[in-house]
Amino acid sequence: MNATNTTSVRGDTEARRRGILDAAAAILDVGGYAALTIRSVAKEAGMSPGLIYQYFVDKRDIFAALLFESQQELTAFIxxxxxxxxISALIAAIVPETTKQWARVGHVASVWRTTEDASNSDGQAVQDLRHSTEAQFAELRTALEDAAGAQGLSLREGPSLIPFVWAGLMGLADTIVNNWAQDLDPTEYITYSADGLARAITH
Structure with missing residues (x-):
């Protein structure tokens, strides 16, 4: 096989994998994790179920790939x-990307983790996600430390720091995506929330 054909095959493989993940994301948007099946993904992607199995073991594997990809994108963004x-400006700048992650996969991640961890807690997908989660949170911590330092502030260190910030970001995402605060200007709401989080974690 010459170089041109090799590139073509690689490109086709990547395009099919991308098509599968995009189809899965579309299904999650409409029906949640329960609607995600190999058959439904195949139909949405315009492929045969057999072709899907050439790329992913099962639906949990597909979701894991989506979550892993989303975490890597957020880590690079931060x-x-x-x-x-x-620090307040930093948190506000992160909100659009964490909202994107929550809207695509975050709101059903707990369902996936419950299912996957119960049956395959040492599986490769779980291991990969643990590493990507650690990297994502490490980058978030570094960014918060740098931003606080730029103001002459320090973070209120402790094991609850990053989980607290992440819970705040996910709560914001939930509110924005579901339009729970429809009477508020989104920009003002994000700024107010970011200010509150910043004050809560610095001294």
Missing amino acids: AELPRDQG
């Missing part, structure tokens, strides 16, 4: 954010 405007 790494590129400026920190010189302070």
